[in-house]
Amino acid sequence: MGGVDVGGGDGKKAMNAEINMIPFIDLLLVIVAFLLITAVWVSFSRINANAQVPGPPDPNKEITPETPQKVLHLYIRESEFGLIWKQGSTTVSESTIDRPEQKGDEIMYPDLAVKLGEEWKQHGGHQDVSDRKLDQAILHSDNGLKFGEIVAVLDALYSTKREMALKDGKREKQPVFNMTFSVR
Amino acid sequence: MSGGGPSLKKHDPHAHAIRVAKPRLMRSVPLRFVYNRVAGHGGRDPNASLNLTAFIDFLLVTVIFLLMSFSSSGEIGVDKHIKLPKAQNVEDVIEAPMVAVNGNQVLVDGNPAGSTRDIEEVGRMQKVDKLFEMLKRKRETWRSFHPNKNFPGVCILQVDRDVPALVVKSVFQTAAFAGYPNVSFMVQKRAKVSAK
Numbered sequence: 001m002g003g004v005d006v007g008g009g010d011g012k013k014a015m016n017a018e019i020n021m022i023p024f025i026d027l028l029l030v031i032v033a034f035l036l037i038t039a040v041w042v043s044f045s046r047i048n049a050n051a052q053v054p055g056p057p058d059p060n061k062e063i064t065p066e067t068p069q070k071v072l073h074l075y076i077r078e079s080e081f082g083l084i085w086k087q088g089s090t091t092v093s094e095s096t097i098d099r100p101e102q103k104g105d106e107i108m109y110p111d112l113a114v115k116l117g118e119e120w121k122q123h124g125g126h127q128d129v130s131d132r133k134l135d136q137a138i139l140h141s142d143n144g145l146k147f148g149e150i151v152a153v154l155d156a157l158y159s160t161k162r163e164m165a166l167k168d169g170k171r172e173k174q175p176v177f178n179m180t181f182s183v184r
Numbered sequence: 185m186s187g188g189g190p191s192l193k194k195h196d197p198h199a200h201a202i203r204v205a206k207p208r209l210m211r212s213v214p215l216r217f218v219y220n221r222v223a224g225h226g227g228r229d230p231n232a233s234l235n236l237t238a239f240i241d242f243l244l245v246t247v248i249f250l251l252m253s254f255s256s257s258g259e260i261g262v263d264k265h266i267k268l269p270k271a272q273n274v275e276d277v278i279e280a281p282m283v284a285v286n287g288n289q290v291l292v293d294g295n296p297a298g299s300t301r302d303i304e305e306v307g308r309m310q311k312v313d314k315l316f317e318m319l320k321r322k323r324e325t326w327r328s329f330h331p332n333k334n335f336p337g338v339c340i341l342q343v344d345r346d347v348p349a350l351v352v353k354s355v356f357q358t359a360a361f362a363g364y365p366n367v368s369f370m371v372q373k374r375a376k377v378s379a380k
Contacts, residue, residue: 021236021240024240025236025239025240025243028240028243028244028247029243031247031250032243032246032247035247035250035254036250038254039250039253039254043372044262044268044277044370044371044372044373045271045274045275045277045370045371045372045373046274046275046276046277046278046340046368046369046370046371047271047274047275047368047369047371048275048366048368049356049367049368050365050366050367051356051357051359051364051365051367105270105345107269141349143307143308143309143348143350144348144349144350145348145349146345146346146347146348147269147343147344147345147346147348147349147352148269148345148346150349151269151270151271151369151371152271154271155271155272155273159273161273175273181353181356181357183309183357
């Protein structure tokens with residue numbers, strides 16, 4: 001057990017004191033048990049989306065026509081994903097990738113994630129570190145598609161990340177796309 | 185002082201019984217191995233002392249780790265009828281109004297705010313009126329409590345993984361119209377798997 005040597009000897013009464021460690025160990029065990037019981041083991045997280053609702057125009061600012069940005073339209077079809085980059089009403093590029101059949105609860109589209117990364121490198125409009133804007137992706141899906149499938153596509157969409165300089169000067173990895181639903 | 189006479193030794197009647205204290209047990213057995221065992225030579229001490237220092241160190245590290253990861257706010261309330269989908273590329277949950285969507289109804293912080301079946305029956309995207317009113321009220325309450333701050337416009341949707349896209353889009357757009365354009369979907373975090 002723990003002891004404290006405070007001298008003594010030379011015929012005097014020994015001054016070594018023994019500390020009983022048993023209550024201390026008991027206390028530690030009780031704290032460990034309490035914290036283990038009250039711990040939250042299931043971790044929830046969130047995936048971002050943006051409804052792109054425009055705010056009211058500022059009457060003090062002069063409206064100047066801007067070149068429309070390139071937007072990725074991601075179509076979830078029966079057996080494939082359609083990836084179409086549009087600038088205004090002009091189609092810049094169009095490609096497709098197979099949509100593999102998914103069984104069970106674990107839905108993942110790793111090939112789509114890779115393809116989206118390649119597409120962004122080729123067409124993405126916000127690739128500079130100092131650029132804090134994200135490229136917009138619009139998701140088109142059938143009304144009967146299950147939400148689990150939508151999240152799997154969103155997961156693939158957010159897998160491509162880039163370094164972004166934040167306001168405080170720090171750099172952080174951020175997803176390159178911001179997603180919203182097609183209104184139709 | 186003694187006199188010149190012969191010294192008189194005091195006779196102790198118990199001298200044969202009281203002796204100097206020392207180990208005596210089984211000393212009379214005339215066998216060497218018995219003597220060795222009794223005297224403590226040759227054999228290991230049966231009492232082993234356990235070093236508790238490492239054990240206490242381990243307990244302290246465990247306590248510190250658990251205290252660091254302890255959250256007093258408790259578990260986030262998730263509707264027990266909702267099976268959340270899983271995703272890898274996620275962010276931490278933040279404090280925001282929770283809109284739960286299961287197979288039957290839409291709930292705002294546990295209070296009914298619409299019917300999922302009604303949206304499905306209509307068959308097209310629509311504004312969920314009760315949800316809109318409840319979210320709008322929440323936004324106005326927030327503004328009255330924080331008059332000098334910008335409204336963050338964040339709300340979190342807890343949607344069952346089997347709910348159709350039509351319901352998700354309707355709830356999503358209703359939240360946006362009610363002043364919550366930054367909508368997040370709550371998911372279960374999936375461990376990262378290494379790329380092939």
